[in-house]
Amino acid sequence: MIKVENLSxxxxxxxxxxxxxxxxxxxxxxxxxxxxxxxKSTTMRMVTGFIPPTAGKISVGGFDMLENPIPGKRLIGYxxxxxxxxxxxxxxxxxxxxxxxxxxQGGARKQAVNRAVELCFLENVLYQTIExxxxxxxxRTCLAQSLIHDPDVLILDEPTDGLDPxxxxxxxxxxxxxxxxxxxxxxxxxxxxxxxxxxxVIIIDRGRIVANGTPQELKARSEMxxxxxxxxxxxxxxxxxxxxxxxxGVKTVEILKDGEGGIEVRAFPDKSKIxxxxxxxxxxxxxxxxxxxxxxxxEEGRLDEVFRAITxxxxxxxx
Amino acid sequence: MNAWTNIKTIMKRELGGYFTSPIxxxxxxxFLLLTGFFTFTVGxxxxxxxxxxxxxxxxxxxxxxxxxxAAGMRLWSxxxxxxxxxxxxxxxxTTWQAIVGKFLASWLFLALALALTFPVALTVNYLGDPxxxxxxxGYVGSLLLAGSYLSISCMTxxxxxxxxxxxxxxxxxxxxxxxxxxxxxxxxLVRWANPVVVDIIAxxxxxxxxxxxxxxxxxxxxxxxxxxxxxxxxxxxGVIIRNQRAG
Ligand SMILES: Nc1ncnc2c1ncn2[C@@H]1O[C@H](COP(=O)(O)OP(=O)(O)OP(=O)(O)O)[C@@H](O)[C@H]1O
Ligand SMILES: [Mg+2]
Numbered sequence: 001m002i003k004v005e006n007l008s009x010x011x012x013x014x015x016x017x018x019x020x021x022x023x024x025x026x027x028x029x030x031x032x033x034x035x036x037x038x039x040k041s042t043t044m045r046m047v048t049g050f051i052p053p054t055a056g057k058i059s060v061g062g063f064d065m066l067e068n069p070i071p072g073k074r075l076i077g078y079x080x081x082x083x084x085x086x087x088x089x090x091x092x093x094x095x096x097x098x099x100x101x102x103x104x105q106g107g108a109r110k111q112a113v114n115r116a117v118e119l120c121f122l123e124n125v126l127y128q129t130i131e132x133x134x135x136x137x138x139x140r141t142c143l144a145q146s147l148i149h150d151p152d153v154l155i156l157d158e159p160t161d162g163l164d165p166x167x168x169x170x171x172x173x174x175x176x177x178x179x180x181x182x183x184x185x186x187x188x189x190x191x192x193x194x195x196x197x198x199x200x201v202i203i204i205d206r207g208r209i210v211a212n213g214t215p216q217e218l219k220a221r222s223e224m225x226x227x228x229x230x231x232x233x234x235x236x237x238x239x240x241x242x243x244x245x246x247x248x249g250v251k252t253v254e255i256l257k258d259g260e261g262g263i264e265v266r267a268f269p270d271k272s273k274i275x276x277x278x279x280x281x282x283x284x285x286x287x288x289x290x291x292x293x294x295x296x297x298x299e300e301g302r303l304d305e306v307f308r309a310i311t312x313x314x315x316x317x318x319x
Numbered sequence: 320m321n322a323w324t325n326i327k328t329i330m331k332r333e334l335g336g337y338f339t340s341p342i343x344x345x346x347x348x349x350f351l352l353l354t355g356f357f358t359f360t361v362g363x364x365x366x367x368x369x370x371x372x373x374x375x376x377x378x379x380x381x382x383x384x385x386x387x388x389a390a391g392m393r394l395w396s397x398x399x400x401x402x403x404x405x406x407x408x409x410x411x412x413t414t415w416q417a418i419v420g421k422f423l424a425s426w427l428f429l430a431l432a433l434a435l436t437f438p439v440a441l442t443v444n445y446l447g448d449p450x451x452x453x454x455x456x457g458y459v460g461s462l463l464l465a466g467s468y469l470s471i472s473c474m475t476x477x478x479x480x481x482x483x484x485x486x487x488x489x490x491x492x493x494x495x496x497x498x499x500x501x502x503x504x505x506x507x508l509v510r511w512a513n514p515v516v517v518d519i520i521a522x523x524x525x526x527x528x529x530x531x532x533x534x535x536x537x538x539x540x541x542x543x544x545x546x547x548x549x550x551x552x553x554x555x556x557g558v559i560i561r562n563q564r565a566g
Contacts (some may be wrong), residue, residue: 011566048409073411080409084402086332100328103321114557129339145406176462179565 001075001153004049009042009054009207016042020056026152028181031198031215032187035311039207040187042211044155047076047185057074060153074102077151079159091122091141094130096150100262102149119174121167135162143171154178156186160193166190167260172197176306191303195219206313218306225301226269228279231294232286233262240265247285249278257313262294284312324414329420330427337428346390350432353382358439371449375439376457376533380497380525383468388489390429391472392482394421395560399480408564418556421550422473429465433458449529453535460532463545464525468493470552493525495546498526502515 002024009017017039024030028114032040045051045059049069049318050068051247058065060072095116099109117123120140125133130141139162159175174236175184176197195215196199203211203218211218211228219225232240237258244267245253257264269278286293331449337343354375358364362374399402407417443449468489476482498504500521508517521527525548528541 009419009566050405050409052566070413073409078409080402080405082402084406086336086402086403088336089332093335097328097332098406098410101325103324103411109363142406255505258421293475 001061002185003057003059004043004047007043007046008054009046009051009059010054015207017046017053019205020204020209020210022184022202022212024153026183027180027199029175029184029186029197029199031194031201031258032185033189033191033194033307034187034204034297038204038311040204041157042207043204044078044157044185044187046153050077050080052139057090075151076153076155077146077149078154079143079146079156081157083139083161085130085138085142085145088129090127090129091117091133091137091144092126094141098145099148104149111152112148112150115150116148119147119171120144128272136164136167139163140167141238150188154182154184154186156184158188159186160188160190163191168193172319176196191307195303203302203307203310211306212308214312215303219301219303221309222301222303222305223268223309227299228267228269228270228282228296229256229264229299230267230282230286230296231257231262231264232291233290233294235263235289237263237265243285244282247278247281249281254302264297322413322416323527325416326420326423328411329417330424333421333424334428337424343533347384347432347435347547350382350386350433353386354378354436354439356359372439372443372454372457373533375436376461376529379461379464380529383465384490384497387465388428388472388475388486388493391425392476392486392489392494393471394425395477395556396480396482396485397476400450404451404560408560414557414560418473418553418560422470422553425469426462427471429469431464434451434463450535453533456532456535456537458527459537460541463532463542464529467496467545467548467552470549470556471496474552474559477556477563481529496523496525498524500526501527 004023005021007017007020008015017315019037020043022030026036032043034040042051044055047065049072050067052066054271061075063069063072065072065073086097089097092113093306095113104112120143122140122144124139125137130138133141139159143156143159146156153310156175160171163171170236171225175186178184179197179199198215201211201213201215201218202209230240230244236254239308240262240263241255242254244250244265249270251268253265253267255263257263267278267282277298283293283296286296321340331565339557345437358377360377362378362399364374367374390491398407408414440451444451471492472489476485478488479485504515505521508520525545528544530542531538
């Protein structure tokens with residue numbers, strides 16, 4: 001549904017987006033990750049037709065967004081960053097206005113507004129003006145606006161920003177549910193959100209795509225992925241470390257905790273030499289050595305670690 | 320016809336925006352008070368002893384100089400300040416539809432303000448026997464004048480998110496459009512410049528073109544002038560908005 005080819009955007013001499021290409025099909029939820037100033041919002045603004053790109057091609061639903069943007073715009077629901085809204089309008093008036101601009105008339109409009117109000121839980125503030133809304137409600141109002149025409153394509157710039165934990169949960173579920181038959185792109189700084197709802201993740205840094213894959217694939221890139229955490233008692237930390245470290249297929253072992261509440265170590269596998277499951281091997285060793293095992297599990301890898309590893313050098317160097 | 324539907328939707332919202340805040344009412348009251356003040360006090364409406372609205376219309380270019388930019392300054396600067404421009408321009412409408420819709424809404428509002436001065440016309444009909452054709456022509460001219468100022472305010476409000484700056488720049492441009500053909504200024508200019516040059520400059524002034532309407536002399540060229548100012552200013556608004564989006 002969304003196809004972006006070699007997209008670039010320069011502000012003056014500064015390249016905010018640098019040769020970006022990606023595609024999103026119906027049934028996919030694509031998560032945009034990246035440090036502040038990476039170019040996520042700029043990319044979304046170009047896809048929705050708000051700002052023209054310096055170079056590249058964008059098509060939405062097969063319609064070229066540069067030559068003839070109106071048919072493409074009809075398919076898109078867009079939640080801009082900071083969720084703008086007309087300060088002096090009521091929530092109801094604002095949603096009605098959006099529906100009208102989307103060409104929804106009469107009874108259908110009433111239904112569309114009611115549906116959006118329900119989806120975003122706005123019943124209590126329906127006749128309040130937008131300037132008097134709390135941040136979260138303002139955000140939800142703008143989200144409702146993007147859903148009003150039940151669009152095939154959704155572009156959401158930080159949709160859960162400013163929402164309380166319950167609402168974050170609701171919005172994630174909503175995105176996930178809608179993702180089954182729409183093409184959705186959303187940006188976020190909350191990594192667990194990505195794991196919860198995305199079918200694919202793109203990490204952008206300084207205008208370039210630096211990683212692209214499913215959340216699982218990205219997590220597997222983590223150093224932590226495949227490491228085994230062992231919590232035990234009745235044995236000295238140093239002995240535990242030495243004995244696990246001597247096993248074949250173990251690269252290093254680090255002591256995480258050594259004190260009253262027991263000891264905790266983490267063993268990193270040597271991925272080239274591993275034979276069988278490291279976790280199972282360690283568990284067998286524990287039985288042999290009569291350690292009292294309190295916990296043993298395989299780490300999945302963590303997205304925040306991958307994110308940092310990929311983007312940190314740049315952030316530290318500055319722009 | 321789709322375009323017209325979009326324009327109407329934008330107009331409706333914009334007009335609603337005037338009336339949900341006190342701005343509209345304050346504006347209307349000030350407008351009516353000032354027209355009354357200028358017509359009856361400064362303009363010597365009664366002392367003139369003639370059944371016409373000359374003393375009413377004469378002041379309009381000056382009155383509008385401040386009132387019209389006040390009504391138009393928020394048109395686009397507010398959209399930029401709130402960030403709603405991003406919503407509006409990613410809707411399935413063209414930038415032109417948005418510009419025209421906003422402009423027409425404000426113009427309609429000014430037309431309403433102007434229409435509320437009807438007691439002046441009634442008074443003059445009650446007191447004497449005026450030429451009502453001249454009065455209608457005066458109203459048409461006044462409306463076109465207001466539209467020209469408004470289109471300029473529309474343009475300056477697209478330039479900045481700051482309404483005060485938008486107001487000041489717009490007043491300056493409108494002031495120029497007045498002074499270029501204001502008799503005391505042109506009289507001064509002919510002392511230094513070739514009268515032909517002065518005439519050319521004066522041809523760009525709203526004063527020159529509003530004059531005929533006040534006297535009831537309808538000249539197609541005057542109408543074309545006001546229409547071109549509006550067309551040019553709205554076109555420039557579109558160019559400004561496009562350039563801003565390009566960054
Ligand atoms: N209108 C503009 N004029 C000049 N520079 C701009 C403009 N808009 C964005 N930029 C620059 O482009 C870069 C990318 O900005 P963008 O807003 O896309 O980042 P982002 O990834 O959305 O960041 P965040 O996570 O903070 O929202 C930034 O360096 C920003 O300063
Ligand atoms: Mg952003």
